[in-house]
Amino acid sequence: MKINFFKYQGAGNDFILIDHTKDGLNTVDNKLIANLCDRRFGIGADGLMYITSHNKFDFEMHYFNADGKLGSMCGNGGRCIVAFAKHLRIIDKETNFLAVDGPHFARISENGEWVDLQMINVDDVKLDNDAFVLNTGSPHYVAFKDNLKNFDVFAEGKKIRYNETYSKEGINVNFVEEQRDHLFVRTYERGVEDETYACGTGVTAVAMAVAKHKKQSGHVKTDIKVLGGDLKIEFDYNDEKFSNVFLCGPAKLVFEGEFNVR
Structure with missing residues (x-):
């Protein structure tokens, strides 16, 4: 089976992105993700992301580290997945999406190459x-x-x-x-x-x-x-x-x- 992927980078932080908005995210192969992120034997990336549909947000972000394990929030990954969502025509100039640390708002430029991503508040x-x-x-x-x-x-x-x-x-x-x-x-x-x-x-x-x-x-x-x-x-x-x-x-x-x- 062939899977389509997109490679994005945000200030050199690079990611593999896969569109799961149509078929959903049913299973995760952590070994496969690690192999794909390998810079000598795979595509090469700092991490991999799935974009999936969500009934309350424009989309949901699922981020995996290069070791194949589910990761915490990735800021540059979040900006790249916003650009990917615009490329897929899921969003236009603004978005509200869900990530592992909660909801995020973002703005994206007309050409889709500059993203302002709102991060969580910090008090500790x-x-x-x-x-x-x-x-x-x-x-x-x-x-x-x-x-x-x-x-x-x-x-x-x-x-x-x-x-x-x-x-x-x-x-x-x-x-x-x-x-x-x-x-x-x-x-x-x-x-x-x-x-x-x-x-x-x-x-x-x-x-x-x-x-x-x-x-x-x-x-x-x-x-x-x-x-x-x-x-x-x-x-x-x-x-x-x-x-x-x-x-x-x-x-x-x-x-x-x-x-x-x-």
Whole structure:
């Protein structure tokens, strides 16, 4: 049996997308998903998503990490699936869809290549020594680093992800360096178990951690640079709660094709 797929990327965070709006999502083959995400023996991706129909929302997002396991919220994946929904003509300029962490609103540009995705509100930010720990749909650890360009994100991120505190549930590990007009961010992602070119929930967590660290308040706008390009974060912050949170950036179709399922 041949299955049609679409490959999307959002600031270098890449995903395999499959349309299940017509036949529904009846079974999940975790091994197959992991094989498809493999960069040498499969299509290659940071994750895979199914888009399915929903009777109360425009669609529902089902996200799987590159290891084949069901994942928590993926911000760049959410932006890419919005672009995919526009490509499928499920939506036009705006949408309300359901993800694992709840409902999400999004706006998409006319050409379908820029998406502003509303993220969940956050009111719980903890400290782990000098690092910040918070959940923006996925759990994140945020640490400040100098000379981040030459930092070993894979080795140091893996140490934190698998340390005694976080090894059981896992955590995404973000390192940030403040520049004159933007934040430079690199992320080690659980489920991928490697550094990725971008992480949407990660840069959202970083922008919040920096706002808290610098005691910013009101409407905060933050420009982010990641290995795969540029992203923007906006939110309202009143010293206790982050609300009206938007992750903004590119979401582009790379190619489409078919794979065989035996």
